[in-house]
Amino acid sequence: MRRLFRLAALILPLTLAMPVQAAGFDSVSSLTDKGFHLSAEARLLDDDSVLAAIEPERQLSPASVSKSYLAAAALDRWGPQHRFTTRLVSEARPDAEGVLHGDLILDGGGEPALTTEDLWRLVQRLYQAGVREVSGRLLVSQWRFGPVECITTDRCEARERTRHAYSALLSSAGVNYGNWCVNVAPAEAPGEPANVIGCDSQAAILAIDNRVVTRPDNSGTQISAERVTRDGRDVMLLSGQISTNAHPRDIYRASSDPADQMALTLLAMLDQSGITVTDGADTTQASPPPAAATLAAVDGKPLQELLLRAMHYSNNYMADMLTLNLVETPRADLRSGGAAIEAFVAGIPDHGPVTLLSGSGLTPENRTSARGANALLDSLYHRPSLFPSFAATLQSPANGVMRFIRRGSDTFQRHVMLKTGTLNQPVTVRAVSGYFRTASGRWGAFSVLVNGTGSTPYLSWPEVLDPLALDLEQMIDNH
Structure with missing residues (x-):
């Protein structure tokens, strides 16, 4: 009996100590005192031991940490070297004079990072194929997906007007991340209107309402820009000032x-390249005819490079374009793309529930838990063929593209790789997820999801990253 009492006396302190050790985010936990909801967990990946946890199974919004799920699903589906292809096709062939008697069709391949540089190569290859004139139309086919239903406020508003680039709408035949670009330069003399041209063509592709005035040297530059739609045509409204120097x-x-x-941009490029199109340009949701053959094609960048850009710059357009590409049937929408990611997550052991209406995280309804996010990280860590490409999509605070993550001690900055997520509406979201290396070289995963309510104060990134850096530094040093 005495042995049992002694054994119980030994076990009881250990039992009581376990919740304290699991609670372990001593600095991060202070956010709960301000009314924020937390789900947090840190664990070692070699023996699956939990170093710290705060309600790790609580379902919260991950914001752009959703992109980690998209990156993992895309690598699983296609592998790091996959490329998307954009083609110019036609049922006709150029005759001896270079005339294409029929329509020229751009078959949008869903390339998330297609730029005008790629289009110039595509046009050059068409010219090399002998085409000098198209007697029909230029048709831009978005049969794979597009126009995609807008399910977030910012994207829906962008159909009429926008002051942003991140809210770009989606199409499998998009170019330049769904954005117009104009270049503003000072005139030679103060008082004159600034010089404004399109970035992608010598001829004006969209209408420009220029009210930017040139001011003397060192007067400062302040430019306001809004894209509006008038009578079915996009117009760039510009106002403000720019210094002569x-x-x-x-x-x-x-x-x-x-x-x-895409149609307007490509039409202008064809014209500048000496290829005339008789009947102008239009868009279609129909797929190219079965008899259409490829006249010119251009491959995009490898998937691993696309993911690096989408993750490092938290590019919503690229992430959701990749999400739509995961859908195997035509006419994809973001809900079906999110369902494809959810189906991938269902195969991750011990992940638990997840809700993804988009791969970008721009949809505030997305939900996961810190334990689930760590299960995702753990699953990629144990896949040697994919882990290097996946890990490369995360940022080291010491070298982060996003300056706001360059915080904390040298240990935090050089032993951690992370992805952040930010939303301010309808509630504040600050989410962080990634890997760390301990002082002894062991790999760990951590995820911290912080969600506000209608009554919580504004939450800055330093209020999250500074305490997180302190907590992770202790874990790194102690293991």
Whole structure:
């Protein structure tokens, strides 16, 4: 009996100590005192031991940490070297004079990072194929997906007007991340209107309402830009001032219709390349005819490079374009894309529930838990063929593209790789998820999801990253 009492006396302190050790985010936990909801967990990946936890199974919004799910699902589906292809096709062939007697069709391949540089190569290859004139139309086909239903406020508003680039609408035939670009440069003399041209063509592709005035040297540059839609045509409204000694500025704003933007841009490029199109340009949701053959094609960048850009710059357009590409049937929408990611997550052991209406995290209804996010990280860590490409999509605070993550001690900055997520509406979201290396070289995963309510105060990133850096530094040093 005495042995049992002694054994119980030994076990009881250990039992009581376990919740304290699991609670372990001593600095991060202070956010609960301000009324914020938390789900947090840190664990070692070699023996699956939990180092710290705060309600790890609580379902909260991950914001752009959703992109980690998209990156993992895309790598699982296609592998790091996959490329998307954009083609120019036609049922006709150029005759001896270079005339294509029929329509020229751009078959949008869903390339998330297709730019005008790619289109110039595509046009050059068409010219090399002998085409000098198209007697029909230029048709831009977005049969894979587009126009995609807008399910977030910012994207829905962008159909009429926008002051942003991140809210770009989606189409499998989009270019330049769904954004118009104009270049603003000072005139030679103060008082004159600034010089404004399109970034992608010698001829004006969209209408420009220029009210930017040139001011004397060192007067400062302040430019306001809004893209509006008038009578079915996009117009860039510009106002403000630019100094005579200022460098030219490129300004990006989301277009109202990415497929139409593609049609107008490509038509201008064909004209500048000496290829005339008799009947103008239009868009279609029909797929190219079965008899259409490829006249020119251009491959996009490898998937691993697309993911690096989408994750490092938290590019919503690229992330949701990749999400739509995960849908195997035509006419994809973001809900079906999110369902494809959810189906991938269902195969991750011990993940638990997840809700993804988009791969970008721009949809505030997305939900996961810290334990689930760590299960995702753990599953990729144990896949050697994919882990290097996945880990490369995360940022080291010491070298982060986003300056706001360059915080904390040298240990935090150089032993951690992370993805952040930010939303301010309808509630504040600050989410962080990634890997760390301990002092002894062991790998760990951590996820911290912080969600506000209608009554919580504004939450800055330093209020999250500074305490997180302190907590992770202790874990790194102690293991």
